[in-house]
Amino acid sequence: MANALESLNTLRSEMEQSILGQSHVVERLLLTLLCNGNALLEGLPGLAKTRAVRSLADNLHAELSRIQFTPDLLPSDITGSEIYLGEQATERFEFQPGPIISNLVLADEINRAPAKVQAALLEAMEERQVTVNGTTHKLPELFMVLATQNPVEQEGTYPLPEAQMDRFLMHIQVNYPDDETEQQIIRLVRGEATAPAIASEPLAQQVVFDARKEIAQIETPDSMERYIVAIIAASRRPAEYSEELGRWILVGASPRGSLALDKVSRAHAWLNGRSTVTPDDIRGVAHDCLRHRLMLSYEARAEGVGPDEVISALLNNVAVE
Template sequence: MGTMEQIQALKERMQQSIIGQEAVIDRLLIGLLANGNLLLEGLPGLAKTRAVKALAKNMECDYSRIQFTPDLLPADVTGTEMYFQSDTGGQFKFQPGPIFANIVLADEINRAPAKVQAALLEAMEERQVTVAGTTHKMAPLFMVLATQNPVEQEGTYPLPEAQMDRFLMHVRIEYPPLADEIEVIRLVRREEQAALMAQTEEGGAEAPRPPIAQDVVFDARREIAALHCAEAMETYMATIVQATRTPAEFGDTLAKWIEIGASPRASLALDRCARTHAWLAGRDYVDPEDVRAIAPDVLRHRLALSYEAQGTGVSADQVVAEVLAQVALP
């Protein structure tokens, strides 16, 4: 199979485990192929963790899950130097932490204090970890997928803006419709039946399919990097980001809503995600619909809304929609 066919096969496998969250699966694949980190936000029970596990299970990769809690320490994430005694003498050796994996699930990241959250910054941005003055490189395939609950705020530590900006996209997960929820019930029932059959009948379980190789991801990234993006599209993406910094030039409404605009990381993220979105759609060029499709996920966590916007219940998604309405199409 070609690169596109294998990525589509990965998507189909994930869809067999995740019902009614096709947009989330698309964003996970975009994050994987665009070489970025994602923040998944949704109420408990909406398959955030399951979606990440479905991605890792169907890929040839090392997967680790870090459950963030208030008593977690930075060394619990990055690893630490430990003293080992042997017959020839003692020495310190680095014991890697769970951050040294290909796909890292930072579950409920806002439940750990800022010092622990900051332990992820170097790994997310520079793909390395420095412990006791020694730098340790991450694997070529490395991705942090963090989750958080948007409602329960007691005992949580909101992520600072500097760390939010390092997430390629902020993906929101909503409740599934009724028909999909019925399918979820049936899916979990089938999984329970299959697990019971495997326990009682040796060899009765279906042989697992071989995982998708990491080289497929690297091949896809090379094709995406070579994708054509016209100068008009580059100007369109930069203008969208510029509109968040100079909102008064794009209407009184935006001027009232935006306090602080997006950084240049937003422009870079728009470019990477739009090219990936176009490649997944089977095109060799970027068009405005690619940008408009991923703009809310790229921008919603990078905007600081004004007091007036927050007081009147205006959401970041409404602000992004207004930005897209005011910026002229190329």
């Protein structure tokens, strides 16, 4: 376990040096990578969402593609298209790959494009392939969509469809740094302009694959499996647990929620040097795995209650056996 774990911890340290005050975001990006999933980063503009993704790409031996989502973007701009080569060509059409065929795909401001373009990502995210003109093209073994999103209250944005939200393994909130960190950020960016940092050797993709094999061996005791199931059940039958939860939750988490808790809690245990999942591992990732999988009621919104408060209430009302 030590070699892969040491390499991933080194990667985390390298990223935290350029993403100040966002250690939570860095850890969640690594958990998504280790779980072979996709992540949605949400926060106001300027909070280093794009910088965090670029930092991961800079420190990992992987190809990065960036898609700037805009209202006039077409699905073919993402997946690629067939190019006509002319009558004299042996093959009259040639597939021109789109930016989705890469290792890391930065979908910047995903909620600024209409639903049809957002839906173009679904097959790639779920099936790890794209289909153009009836031909299926496989994506690389190391593939991850890292989408950024500004809050939907802002003008010119479109809420993501629930079906697409559910396909993100984690929904990561990016918040303002504290005052001391803000000053450090000013100094960091000023220093980068005058003396760019010396790049270290990027992490090989094989290290990530080795880590995934080790994570697959992490033990999840029966009691922890029942704890995961109980949390998901509480989101579906909230009134059985408390009156408040019954008022707040309209629709609970799908089975993807329990699968996400299982995968990410095992990766969290591995990243922290444990061979067995504990309740702290499950509680530590519950908010990021579930905040985009719950539909809250009108009463919750009227009372100013958000997904994080609801998930905290769920955890407080579900006992560990």
